[in-house]
Amino acid sequence: xxxxxxxxxxxxxxxxxxxxxxxxxxxxxxxxxxxxxxxxxxxxxxxxxxxxxxxxxxxxxxxxxxxxxxxxxxxxxxxxxxxxxxxxxxxxxxxxxxxxxxxxxxxxxxxxxxxxxxxxxxxxxxxxxxxxxxxxxxxxxxxxxxxxxxxxxxxxxxxxxxxxxxxxxxxxxxxxxxxxxxxxxxxxxxxxxxxxxxxxxxxxxxxxxxxxxxxxxxxxxxxxxxxxxxxxxxxxxxxxxxxxxxxxxxxxxxxxxxxxxxxxxxxxx
Amino acid sequence: xxxxxxxxxxxxxxxxxxxxxxxxxxxxxxxxxxxxxxxxxxxxxxxxxxxxxxxxxxxxxxxxxxxxxxxxxxxxxxxxxxxxxxxxxxxxxxxxxxxxxxxxxxxxxxxxxxxxxxxxxxxxxxxxxxxxxxxxxxxxxxxxxxxxxxxxxxxxxxxxxxxxxxxxxxxxxxxxxxxxxxxxxxxxxxxxxxxxxxxxxxxxxxxxxxxxxxxxxxxxxxxxxxxxxxxxxxxxxxxxxxxxxxxxxxxxxxxxxxxxxxxxxxxxxxxxxxxxxxxxxxxxxxxxxxxxxxxxxxxxxxxxxxxxxxxxxxxxxxxxxxxxxxxxxxxxxxxxxxxxxxxxxxxxxxxxxxxxxxxxxxxxxxxxxxxxxxxx
Ligand code: SF4
Ligand code: SF4
Ligand code: SF4
Ligand code: SF4
Ligand code: SF4
Numbered sequence: 001x002x003x004x005x006x007x008x009x010x011x012x013x014x015x016x017x018x019x020x021x022x023x024x025x026x027x028x029x030x031x032x033x034x035x036x037x038x039x040x041x042x043x044x045x046x047x048x049x050x051x052x053x054x055x056x057x058x059x060x061x062x063x064x065x066x067x068x069x070x071x072x073x074x075x076x077x078x079x080x081x082x083x084x085x086x087x088x089x090x091x092x093x094x095x096x097x098x099x100x101x102x103x104x105x106x107x108x109x110x111x112x113x114x115x116x117x118x119x120x121x122x123x124x125x126x127x128x129x130x131x132x133x134x135x136x137x138x139x140x141x142x143x144x145x146x147x148x149x150x151x152x153x154x155x156x157x158x159x160x161x162x163x164x165x166x167x168x169x170x171x172x173x174x175x176x177x178x179x180x181x182x183x184x185x186x187x188x189x190x191x192x193x194x195x196x197x198x199x200x201x202x203x204x205x206x207x208x209x210x211x212x213x214x215x216x217x218x219x220x221x222x223x224x225x226x227x228x229x230x231x232x233x234x235x236x237x238x239x240x241x242x243x244x245x246x247x248x249x250x251x252x253x254x255x256x257x258x259x260x261x262x263x264x265x266x267x268x269x
Numbered sequence: 270x271x272x273x274x275x276x277x278x279x280x281x282x283x284x285x286x287x288x289x290x291x292x293x294x295x296x297x298x299x300x301x302x303x304x305x306x307x308x309x310x311x312x313x314x315x316x317x318x319x320x321x322x323x324x325x326x327x328x329x330x331x332x333x334x335x336x337x338x339x340x341x342x343x344x345x346x347x348x349x350x351x352x353x354x355x356x357x358x359x360x361x362x363x364x365x366x367x368x369x370x371x372x373x374x375x376x377x378x379x380x381x382x383x384x385x386x387x388x389x390x391x392x393x394x395x396x397x398x399x400x401x402x403x404x405x406x407x408x409x410x411x412x413x414x415x416x417x418x419x420x421x422x423x424x425x426x427x428x429x430x431x432x433x434x435x436x437x438x439x440x441x442x443x444x445x446x447x448x449x450x451x452x453x454x455x456x457x458x459x460x461x462x463x464x465x466x467x468x469x470x471x472x473x474x475x476x477x478x479x480x481x482x483x484x485x486x487x488x489x490x491x492x493x494x495x496x497x498x499x500x501x502x503x504x505x506x507x508x509x510x511x512x513x514x515x516x517x518x519x520x521x522x523x524x525x526x527x528x529x530x531x532x533x534x535x536x537x538x539x540x541x542x543x544x545x546x547x548x549x550x551x552x553x554x555x556x557x558x559x560x561x562x563x564x565x566x567x568x569x570x571x572x573x574x575x576x577x578x579x580x581x582x583x584x585x586x587x588x589x590x591x592x593x594x595x596x597x598x599x600x601x602x603x604x605x606x607x608x609x610x611x612x613x614x615x616x617x618x619x620x621x622x623x624x625x626x627x628x629x630x631x632x633x634x635x636x637x638x639x640x641x642x643x644x645x
Contacts, residue, residue, distance in 0.1 A: 043567045162565045171562050175547065175583040178633070182551035183373040183578060187301040187363065190633045192326045200546035200633050214299060225584045228544050228598060235324070235634045 017066040017165060019044075020052035022086050024072025024079050025106055025134060029151035030097035031055040031071050040158050047165060063089025067164050073099040073106060073134045080131075080140065087141035092164055095137045096157065098150035098253040102222055105150075107134040107256035111269075134256065145170060148221040150253035153205050174225035176200050177217050181208035189216055196236045198249060201227035201263065222254035229263030243268040273492035274499055275465075275474045278310040278356070278398075280490050281435075285396045288486075290433060293369070294398035295362060300328055302362035304369075304397065313356035313399075321360060321443035321515070321626065324635025331358055354472045357399055357465075360443030361625045365404045365554035366397060370411060370428050373578050377561070380572040390424050392431035400436045400461065402454035403446070403625040407554030408434075409460055413617045414557050433482065436461035440506045444515035445626030447639060451518065453623040455510040463487060466503040475503040516626060516639040523642065527611040530645040531603070539641055540598035542634050547580035549628035549636075550605060555621050560585065581605055606641060 021031055035041065035056060044050075051061030068090035074083060087093055095101045103110070109117060110133045118125035137143055147160050156172055163170035173179070177199035181188065189195035189211050197216030199208065205221040233246055241249075246267035250260045275281065285292050286308070294307040297314045307313065318331045331353035376388040408429075415425040439446070439455035448454030457464040462483035466475040475495050478484035495503075530536075550556040560579035565572045579586050581604045587594040595601045613621030622638070629637045 040567045047567070158567055159564060162567050166565060168563075171564065173583070173585060175580075175585065176544070178544075178546040178548050179551065179578070179580065179583070182548060185303070185364070185368065185373075187299040187303075188326075188548065188631055188633065191324055191631055192300045192328075194325075197633075200544035200548075226545050226598065228541075231542050231544055231634055234542075 017048045018051040018061070018064075019048045019161075020061075020063070020065040020068045020086075020090065021050075021055065022052070022068060022070045022072075022082075023054065024070065024083065024100065024137075025075040026072030026097065026099040026104065028055060028071070030099075030149075031069075033096075033152050033154055033157055034069070037154055037158055044158075044161060048161075065090050067092045067094065067161070070095050070100050070137050071097055073103045073136060074140055075106060075131055075134045076129055077131065078129070083137060083140050092144045093137070093141065094145045094147060094160060094164070095143055096147045097152050098148065098220065098222060099134075100137045101146040101148055101257075102254045102260075103134040103136050103256035105253050105255070108251060109134055110256050111251065136256075145172075147172065148203055149205050150220040153207070155207075156205055173204055175204055176224045177202045177204050177206070177208050177211070177221070180204045180206070181211045184208050184212055186212040187214075189214060190235070190239070194239055196239050196241055196249070198232070200224075201229050201232050201259070218252060219249065219260065220253055222257050223259035223263075227259050227263070229259065230266050233263065233267050272475050272477045272495040272500065272503075273487060274495050275476050275490060275492055276471075278313070278474065281486075282307065282310060282398070284486065284489050285433070288394075290394045290396040292396045292398060295357070295359075297328065301326060302328065302359055304362070304364045304399075307398070310356070314359070315356045316353040317359060318353075318355075318441060319359040319362075319443060321445045321630045322635075323445065323629050323637045324632055326363075326630050328359070331355065353469075355440070355467055355469060357437045357467050358441050360439060360441060360446050361401055361403060361627055361630075363552055363627065363631060365552075365625070365627070366400055366408055366432070366434075367411070367554050367556075369395060369397060369432055370408065370425060371415070371557060372428075374562075375424065375576050377574045377576055379574075382570075388424075390427045392424075392428040394431045394433070396433040396435060398435045398437075400434050401439055401625070402436065402457045403448045403451075403623045404554055405434065405436055405457055405460040406448075406451075406453035406623040407625070410555045410617070410619065410621065410623065411557065413619070414555075417617070433486075434461045434463075436464040436479075438464065438466045438503070438506055439510050440467060442510050442513045442515065443626055443630070445629040445637075446514050446624065447516040447518055447626060448624040449511045449514045449517070450520065451620065451622060451624035455514075456507040466506050468499065468502050468506070473499070475499050516624075516629070516637070518622075518624065518639050518642055520620075524611045524614050526645055527607055527642070531607075533645060535641070535644055536599035536603045539602050539636065542636055543598050543602050544634060545582045545598050545601055546633060547582040548631050548633060549638075550580035550582060551578060552627040552631045553609075553622075554625055554627070555609075555623060556580070558586065581608070606638060609638070610642065 118128045160170045198219040199217035202219045203221040203224040247264045247269040250264040296305045320327045379386045415422040436457040461479040559576045562575045584593040609621040
């Protein structure tokens with residue numbers, strides 16, 4: 001789960017770097033974040049050749065690519081083949097979002113029987129070729145950097161692209177959301193209102209969006225660098241959360257990340 | 270200078286504004302007291318008080334039920350609804366003066382086409398109204414950190430000099446305050462331009478100047494000389510406040526005791542409750558640690574280096590050669606407590622703690638440094 005440290009690696013020979021964006025099992029929200037970077041995207045488009053980005057256009061340039069952004073988790077036998085291809089044709093592979101980095105909300109199937117789901121949802125479940133589990137990209141191929149979030153944060157995405165273009169390490173801190181909460185000057189919802197919040201065990205990146213609006217953190221950016229879920233769980237129980245409620249807060253977008261999986265178990269899952 | 274009495278803060282705010290100061294004072298925001306720009310005394314939190322304990326902060330009407338909650342957001346300047354008339358009837362708020370003297374993020378320099386441009390150091394004049402005695406002590410600590418030694422920080426100096434400090438003696442210390450045992454409060458003694466003591470029946474403020482700038486300011490206001498009764502009432506505020514400290518710390522032999530506890534098993538036990546979330550260091554008015562952020566603007570091709578608050582509770586803080594030196598929560602908690610009460614003394618000749626209690630109140634799991642010190 002830990003994002004591999006990288007110093008990036010630049011295309012050689014002064015040519016325009018080639019960018020590819022890939023989709024696996026996901027909602028497209030992270031790719032939309034890239035499209036959302038309106039102004040910057042034009043600059044990015046000037047400095048890189050967007051060679052493969054089906055969400056934005058029908059271009060399907062042939063590899064190899066200098067930077068591949070990969071959205072989504074691996075959930076089908078076909079995905080298994082495709083991600084190996086993506087790795088082969090990519091100099092740098094960066095996963096974007098909770099699906100690609102932790103398995104996403106669809107990893108809730110890991111805690112149940114996927115065949116049972118399929119039989120409830122589909123008339124002919126026999127046609128559904130789904131793997132038992134939803135797994136992150138790093139479970140299958142080496143990953144150069146993992147960008148967290150559900151969805152990812154716009155500023156962080158630009159930072160990662162800029163860093164890879166410049167051949168430097170992205171500045172994406174792994175500390176808690178609490179740090180951003182205090183930088184921003186938001187009132188702590190746990191202390192001031194008694195509202196449960198996952199901020200102390202969640203990695204920063206969103207800018208403490210929810211606490212700034214008086215809500216507890218939902219853990220969209222996954223586990224922080226050294227989460228102490230046992231200590232937080234004890235506090236959340238004091239604030240009135242029951243065991244099922246505690247299990248639920250960890251079983252969302254990053255349910256299958258090892259620290260959140262253990263946090264839910266610690267809570268009594 | 271002799272002390273004078275102000276019947277209202279309105280002329281003070283008006284004169285400061287006329288002198289070109291942005292006046293920042295306590296306001297009620299999102300259920301807590303926060304410094305924000307104010308334009309009138311009506312913006313101040315009249316009738317509000319707080320309850321503070323480990324991991325808990327609640328604002329409420331001085332007389333009446335608790336009135337907070339994430340849903341019913343509390344807005345500024347709802348003074349008419351106040352039962353009490355006191356506008357400073359609470360203790361340290363989550364913000365200290367640090368947010369003004371040592372802001373969370375500042376740009377150090379920019380690179381344009383490879384040419385460095387240093388960031389401007391102009392600091393706009395700000396008058397900070399309602400600074401607590403513990404925060405004055407914290408500013409003195411910050412001054413030693415940023416201005417003492419061989420490499421004074423010119424940006425800090427500019428911001429510090431642009432700050433006019435109007436202090437307020439504490440009448441109602443919080444449950445986590447321990448300034449009396451640290452010798453930093455609850456009465457403002459030095460380090461201010463003007464110090465106020467709020468009195469009721471009738472509502473008025475005894476004011477003292479602490480600098481030529483403060484004396485000039487008071488001279489420009491409608492005041493009357495303080496009577497013996499006013500001065501006695503002001504004394505009484507301090508005496509009562511001193512008996513209402515929620516916490517205390519025994520300083521005798523503390524520095525040595527903390528240093529000797531390096532291998533104590535206590536740190537592991539504390540770490541089992543500590544989230545390493547860094548809230549304590551962020552709210553601490555003396556914690557000064559920062560990291561640098563380098564960023565490139567893809568749109569205009571410039572690069573910039575910024576300084577941002579960091580904390581000894583993050584792993585990146587002690588990263589050397591690719592790995593953190595203080596990997597365990599125990600090592601990080603020990604660093605924080607040891608710095609505040611032991612190594613700070615070696616480094617700067619005094620404690621790194623002024624007893625404001627913020628780290629106790631704002632710790633999400635309610636870890637209490639005074640208790641931890643007792644246990645060592
Ligand atoms: S509101 Fe949540 S994220 Fe913010 S400081 Fe409190 S616990 Fe941390
Ligand atoms: S002592 Fe409290 S505020 Fe400080 S890092 Fe530990 S849990 Fe967070
Ligand atoms: S260590 Fe805690 S009590 Fe002491 S000055 Fe810092 S925040 Fe205040
Ligand atoms: S306690 Fe930690 S964050 Fe605070 S000044 Fe010391 S090293 Fe820095
Ligand atoms: S620590 Fe002392 S000076 Fe600071 S708020 Fe509490 S009573 Fe006031």
